[in-house]
Amino acid sequence: MNESEGEPDSEREELGKVIELRMREYESLRSEVVQRIAARQQLAGYAGAATAIAATLGSNLGYWRLVIVGTVVLVAFLYLRDSNDGIQRLGKHLRGVEDDVNDLARSAYGRDVLSWESRRQVVRNEEKGVWKLIGRIGGWHRDDRSVRVPAPRGGAQLGG
Numbered sequence: 010m011n012e013s014e015g016e017p018d019s020e021r022e023e024l025g026k027v028i029e030l031r032m033r034e035y036e037s038l039r040s041e042v043v044q045r046i047a048a049r050q051q052l053a054g055y056a057g058a059a060t061a062i063a064a065t066l067g068s069n070l071g072y073w074r075l076v077i078v079g080t081v082v083l084v085a086f087l088y089l090r091d092s093n094d095g096i097q098r099l100g101k102h103l104r105g106v107e108d109d110v111n112d113l114a115r116s117a118y119g120r121d122v123l124s125w126e127s128r129r130q131v132v133r134n135e136e137k138g139v140w141k142l143i144g145r146i147g148g149w150h151r152d153d154r155s156v157r158v159p160a161p162r163g164g165a166q167l168g169g
Contacts, residue, residue, distance in 0.1 A: 024117035028110055035106045035123065042099050049092045056085030093148030100126055 063077045103126040111121040133150050144150030 021117050024113050028113050028117065028122075031106055031110045031113070035103065035110065038099050038103050038106065042096055042103075045092055045096050045099070049089055049096075052085060052088055052092075056081055090148035094151070097148070097151045100130065104130060 059081045060078050063074055063081065107123040107125075107127055110123050114120060114122045133144070136144060136150065141150060
């Protein structure tokens, strides 16, 4: 028995194992966010290049040049918005994992261990005016209540 904590060592070890498993999920989700951001940036670069090429070199296309440029911009915008929505869903799930890990860590060690995604959402929520509007249009800012996270498969529950 761990006298300083008043908790059996085996219970603390079990909590540590659960925290380790949840941290693997957290790391996996963070990795997916980073990958989606990189893919989003690449697409924005390709769309910008395609738009510039079509706008400057397609002078003999006439009206069709505008159609091509408009189509590229629209498809890129829709992809970016969908990608940003996906990142927001991942962020909401990450905040749930943070809460779960922090609850377990408080039980085992007496302190929180994760906070990045939760703090980032607080900053997003404090954005004002034009930046918040642009974020909503672009899909990189959503209020928590409007972000829908799919239910887990197989009956698994977050935090249990």
